[in-house]
């Protein structure tokens with residue numbers, strides 16, 4: 119039986135101000151945990167604090183800013199031992215291949231990879247201090263299953279999440295000796311403000327509440343890889359076993375279809 123979340127834990131959540139992070143915040147608050155919430159917008163964090171003002175602190179900031187992270191570190195220090203950091207803040211910017219612009223790639227990588235890596239500057243020392251007291255310490259990184267298949271327009275997003283998953287799994291190897299768990303969360307499509315902008319069909323879309331349930335129950339069960347919904351992630355895994363030439367043909371067909379639909383809609 120996993121020790122994670124079995125007692126009331128101190129948890130830092132980034133990207134708590136909307137979507138999956140907000141739903142995970144609500145689920146953990148219901149479970150009686152003590153939370154520190156981050157995101158750039160202070161107002162939604164304050165609204166979430168009202169769920170349990172005695173157990174929730176807000177620490178607004180940009181996770182790509184080292185200065186903002188120093189401010190967040192001060193809040194974390196006032197919150198007691200850190201048992202879990204859920205690094206969920208992220209963005210998704212699509213590339214328009216007819217007007218290729220590397221800024222799109224940079225934005226995805228900067229927020230999703232560099233921002234998450236910078237969060238570790240403050241999370242890792244705090245988790246190490248907790249672990250040194252013999253308590254469980256868990257680092258949770260919200261990646262995506264999007265990079266398991268070469269989806270057109272997702273060059274920047276997919277590359278950032280592939281990098282993030284590699285980063286997390288290599289950290290898992292390095293931190294195993296210290297007994298710090300590293301969990302990778304790989305959602306399929308989840309209905310949030312991020313996907314509300316998508317103008318293409320999203321198979322097996324789940325609600326943010328369902329995503330939060332999967333994440334929190336996977337964490338409590340001690341899972342280090344949490345991927346959902348299963349019908350989507352299994353389909354992607356199956357596609358991944360096909361010969362590359364076949365994958366390329368399918369991906370090109372999908373990209374062509376999506377471009378045609380956009381042209382028809384626009």
Ligand SMILES: NC(=O)c1ccc[n+]([C@@H]2O[C@H](COP(=O)([O-])OP(=O)(O)OC[C@H]3O[C@@H](n4cnc5c(N)ncnc54)[C@H](OP(=O)(O)O)[C@@H]3O)[C@@H](O)[C@H]2O)c1
Pocket residue numbers: 132133134135136137138139156157158159160179180181182206207208209210229233260261262263264304305306307308309310311312313
């Ligand atoms: N929705 C999906 O289908 C899906 C699928 C797979 C993976 N994911 C991943 O799940 C995570 C959450 O996404 P979501 O769908 O819940 O999107 P969302 O509703 O847009 O939430 C993104 C969160 O990240 C925060 N954020 C973004 N940039 C930030 C920055 N530089 N500094 C601090 N906070 C920042 C946002 O808060 P502020 O705007 O207040 O800063 C917001 O709270 C992301 O990592 C995303 O890639 C989502």
